[in-house]
Structure formats: structure tokens, C-alpha cells
Amino acid sequence: MKTILGSIYYKISPGVRFERIWKIAHIDFKKRYYDSYFGLIWALVNPLFRISIFYFVFTVFFTRNIENFALYLFSGLISWLYFKECTNKCLSTLVQKSYLIDSLQFDKIDLFYSATISTMLGYMFNVSAYLIIAAISGITFNVTLVAFLLIIVNLFIISMGIGMFLATIRIYFKDISYFWDLITLLGFWTCPIFFRGADIIEKASYLLYINPMSGIIMNSRSMLMNGEWPDWYWMFYDLGFSIILFFIARLIFNKYSHRALEYM
Amino acid sequence: MNEIAVSVKNLSKTYHKGERRLSIKALMNGKITDSSYLPKFKALDDINFEVKKGSFYGIIGPNGSGKSTLLRILLGSIQPDKGSQVTVNGKALKLAMGMGFNNQLTARDNIYINGSIIGMSFEEIGRNFQEILDFAGVADFVDVPIKNYSSGMKMRLQFAVAIKAQADILLLDEFFGGVGDEEYREKSQRAFDELVSSGKTIILVSHSLKLVQENCSKILLLNKGKQVCEGSSQEVLDVYQNIVKSKLSKAK
Numbered sequence: 001m002k003t004i005l006g007s008i009y010y011k012i013s014p015g016v017r018f019e020r021i022w023k024i025a026h027i028d029f030k031k032r033y034y035d036s037y038f039g040l041i042w043a044l045v046n047p048l049f050r051i052s053i054f055y056f057v058f059t060v061f062f063t064r065n066i067e068n069f070a071l072y073l074f075s076g077l078i079s080w081l082y083f084k085e086c087t088n089k090c091l092s093t094l095v096q097k098s099y100l101i102d103s104l105q106f107d108k109i110d111l112f113y114s115a116t117i118s119t120m121l122g123y124m125f126n127v128s129a130y131l132i133i134a135a136i137s138g139i140t141f142n143v144t145l146v147a148f149l150l151i152i153v154n155l156f157i158i159s160m161g162i163g164m165f166l167a168t169i170r171i172y173f174k175d176i177s178y179f180w181d182l183i184t185l186l187g188f189w190t191c192p193i194f195f196r197g198a199d200i201i202e203k204a205s206y207l208l209y210i211n212p213m214s215g216i217i218m219n220s221r222s223m224l225m226n227g228e229w230p231d232w233y234w235m236f237y238d239l240g241f242s243i244i245l246f247f248i249a250r251l252i253f254n255k256y257s258h259r260a261l262e263y264m
Numbered sequence: 265m266n267e268i269a270v271s272v273k274n275l276s277k278t279y280h281k282g283e284r285r286l287s288i289k290a291l292m293n294g295k296i297t298d299s300s301y302l303p304k305f306k307a308l309d310d311i312n313f314e315v316k317k318g319s320f321y322g323i324i325g326p327n328g329s330g331k332s333t334l335l336r337i338l339l340g341s342i343q344p345d346k347g348s349q350v351t352v353n354g355k356a357l358k359l360a361m362g363m364g365f366n367n368q369l370t371a372r373d374n375i376y377i378n379g380s381i382i383g384m385s386f387e388e389i390g391r392n393f394q395e396i397l398d399f400a401g402v403a404d405f406v407d408v409p410i411k412n413y414s415s416g417m418k419m420r421l422q423f424a425v426a427i428k429a430q431a432d433i434l435l436l437d438e439f440f441g442g443v444g445d446e447e448y449r450e451k452s453q454r455a456f457d458e459l460v461s462s463g464k465t466i467i468l469v470s471h472s473l474k475l476v477q478e479n480c481s482k483i484l485l486l487n488k489g490k491q492v493c494e495g496s497s498q499e500v501l502d503v504y505q506n507i508v509k510s511k512l513s514k515a516k
Binding site: 013015016019020023024027030031099100101102105106258259261262 | 336339340341342343355356357358364365366368369373376377380381384385386
């Protein structure tokens, strides 16, 4: 088999490739949570802590008219925190895994799959925790929960796409992580985490077009809190947005990543 | 067995001394970063050689002659200058001190990650797992992060994984099994010989002239990024010793 350097990587069977992606993700996840004393609980403590603060501020100082406000925050916040963590992880994955890139030939895209999968594992844990807590507090779930799978797929695609895009920029422009901090802050306040999705459609629907996370979080509430089907218009808009973004990011990454090791 | 495993023609590599920066001017020219203002440094200059499949090839040269750069180009982790032709037939794997291993991870995790990246399935790794540990003599420390390993243990473990490599071409950067007691050296020499006779191509970069002389059928001598000569071991080693001698006399 002939391989011209830099263009084609040697072929391995898809099974081996998946195993490798899984192993890197698994070890990442393990390192993140198992090395600490409380382990996986930390994945949950962070959102719960934030929820307590927000809940306090928004019930004491502001008037609010959302039922089950704590759960409302919970369901929105876990998706947002997943997104933020995953994009940041992808952003730095090339630097952190340079020990692999430097001595072995393999497709660097795999590192992004691994980063996304390992964050996704933490997200799944949080979603399960939400479902249990929500069920105890009397929220009933029904068949619409199936549509939540689409939300998960959407989150996977969009965070990996954006992460790949950021990582490519990171090769040439280290300051991107600071910019991304600002942009995620902006994104956080333009998502319906504290306010109603209906309000955002009424008052500032352009936000839903600009920030796909906004629509994703709005839709995830339909299944997680109200037992309704999502707003399909925004569901498919966000999915389309994410898929296009993913492929653009992939193209850009393929074109500009070959000098990753030299420039970083 | 006269197939070519590695062929390098007109290979040059220029480094820029310093950090590149983003510039609007460069963006307008279709590039992202501007490096024209940086002083240049030719790490490799017009290198030509071929390595036959299944052979043991040595690369020697004084410090700073571009040996490691050459290996990294062969591996594809850095890109050569335009106009260079580098063809590598088959998959390559570089072995060097501390490469591909993460100090925070345990031996088990490192073996699995590295094993799967060099193309083994989990099932294959599992089958060879005990053998790898026994070979390296670290079976009692399998779940210890390798940051706690001694440098010898780390090298032995890497070597043990590496000889299982499904790679066709092994690039050894100052890396060889001979770390340890007499028994281990004997064992690794045998493994090494098996590797060579199994049809794998090995390219060795080393300062150990003895090792190069004993193993390599052909040697490439580099000096300050330029190719000095290539040929059978004895003549090249003579040239190399002359270079070293002249350097030493200059230093006096």
C-alpha cells in the first residue's frame, strides 16, 4: 500500500478506529473524574451549585413567573455547560494530545471525536440525574422523550464542529481561547436559561437564528419539562445549522491542520 | 525484496527563528501568518536517499545536523518545504524517549492507547498484554501511572509495545532496547533481530557508533543539514570520525 505523506493516513479497520476513539475518550473521562476523591459527583456539583446561586438571586431579587424554576434552570444549564466544556476541550485537544500526534501517524479528527464523546459521558450522567430528580418532584415524562435523542445528536454535532473550528484557529492564533470565553459568556445570556423560550420567540427571535444553542435549549425543555413535542421548525433549523457548520469546520481543519505541530 | 520503503528526493526544510504572527497583509495573499520578517534557518538542505524494504538504515551526524527533523518529516508530523518529494510506503511509527506515552496515565492505559494507535485491535492488545508486561518486567506495576516509573522501566515498556507494532517502518530516535541488565539486553537484542528479519524496515538515528556499525547495512551522514555521504557502514563512519576530529582540533 502506497502512502504519500500528509495526504492519506494508513488504513485501519473501522472497528479498530472506533476502539481507539473510544479508548482515548474513556481515559479522558476517567482521568477527569476518577482521580478525584468524589469522582463523578463533581460533574453534578458544578451545575447544582450554579443552580442554587441563580435560584437564590432570581427568586429573592427578581420576580419570576416560571413554574418549577429550579428544574427549569437545571434542564437548561446542563446542556449549556456541556456545550461550553466540550468546545473548550476540543479547542485545547491538539495541544494536550500532542504527545500522540508527534510520534504516531493517525487522523487527528479522531481526537475531536474522543473529546466530544468523553464530555458527552458527563452530560449523560447529568441528564440521568435530572430525569431522576424531575421524576421525584412530580414531572411526568411521556413518549416525546424520544425526540430528546435528536437534541443529543444536535449537541454532539454542533459542539464538535465549533470545537474543530476553534482548534484550527488555535494553531495560528493562540488568543482565540480568550475570545471564546467572551463569546460563550454572550451565548450564555442569549440562551433561554433564565427566561422563557416563548419570550425569546416573541421579543428577539433573531437570537434563535444567530445562536443555535438557544433553540436547542428551548426545545429540550419541551421534552424534559412539559412532555410536549419540540418546535420542529427550530429543531430542524438547528440541526441543519450544526451539520453545515460541522462540514465547513471539517474542511477547514483538513486544509489547515497539517502544520499543527510546527506552529503550536 | 527490492522494494523501496522510503524514498526522499530534494528534501529541504526551512525553519523560521521566532514566532510567526498574524497579519492582514499575509491574509490578503491567501496565507494566514506572516513569517517573512523572521530570520530563516535551513535545518535540512537537499537530502536524497532511498531505503529498501526490510533493511536497517542508520542516520548519524553531529548535534544539530537535522536528524530528528528528518525523522519527523518521514513521519508526517511536520511538513517539508515545497518541492520536496517524500514517499513512505506503509505505515511508520517513531520511537523515542518518552514519545507517545503520557506520564499521567497508567501503564495499562498507555499500552491500550498506543497499541490501538499503532493499529492493533483491543483483542490483539489483550492477547499480547501479559507478554508486553513480562518483556518489560513491569508486571507488578501495571496500574501505576508511569510518571512514577524509572526511566529504564519506561523505556523497556515502550520498547515492549513497539516490537508488537503493526507498523512497516520503525523510526528509532536514539531508541533501543539495550537499557537494563545483561538478561534484558540479551532478550531485547533477540527481539530486535526478530524484528529486522520479519521484513520490517528500521531507520535508526543514533550517536552510538557501535550500535550503528553493528546493525545498519547502510548509513547516511548529515552535517549541519547537509548530506555529507551515504554508503556502507565502514566508509561513512570513517568520514564521520574525520569530521569529529577536525572539530576537536579546532576547539583546541
